[in-house]
Amino acid sequence: MGAARRLDQTLTALADPTRRGVIDLLRKRPRRAGELAAAFEMTPPAMSRHLRVLRQTGLVEEEAVDDDARVKLYRLRPEPFSELRAWLDEVEAFWGDQLDAFKAHAERTRGRKGP
């Protein structure tokens, strides 16, 4: 049950295009909050809330920078992606389990829906 809750948070976080864009950016290298706000032409508060969502879901974490305590670098964390992949594996196991039924369906619909 707790796992489902986390998966829910993860998918809700990933459903937003901005947050997914942030993840695609962080894929290359860690970034600062202001950097990300500018990248999406968004005010700092708006990006701050997105980062909070991503942080609470565990999709990103913040790292302090030693030479300036005002700045935090955000980077990706692997765990939520692994959990999502695990669920995806379960779902896709469907096409292994029900391969027969699938074939049977293909046979029933052969030539009926074609041109």
Add this chain to the structure above:
Amino acid sequence: MGAARRLDQTLTALADPTRRGVIDLLRKRPRRAGELAAAFEMTPPAMSRHLRVLRQTGLVEEEAVDDDARVKLYRLRPEPFSELRAWLDEVEAFWGDQLDAFKAHAERTRGRKGP
């Protein structure tokens, strides 16, 4: 560009717990709309809208039943899941690209992703 839009639709669809529950049910076998509505203690119109979302995203498809034209069976479609997996692969490639930085970081946080 179209691919990103589809991924957006897919993740938005999967973010809803009811729709994800529907998918988990359809994983076992195809179901009728009313069957699904009852399974989630929900009125038929509510489930009908969920099914429309899933249909538009291509996550499910409907099949007619030959002995009763009022009934439609819903079943899973693989394509959107494959696209989601593809994106997940891209993101997770991050931990391949930046393995050095990740190892250094994993040492601090005791990361648990096997080789």
Add this chain to the structure above:
DNA sequence: GCAATATTTAACGTGTGCGTTAACATTTCG
């Protein structure tokens, strides 16, 4: 033809998510 069944569409209320501006820490450095 007509009542019953299965599902979808229409209209509506309500909550919530996302963006903005304003105000609040905290840190840097002239």
Add this chain to the structure above:
DNA sequence: CGAAATGTTAACGCACACGTTAAATATTGC
């Protein structure tokens, strides 16, 4: 010290997603 810089909360507005009830559309069967 005090002004600028970086980032986060607080308060507000708005659009949209999700559920309900009521009405509409097919289709079955007596």
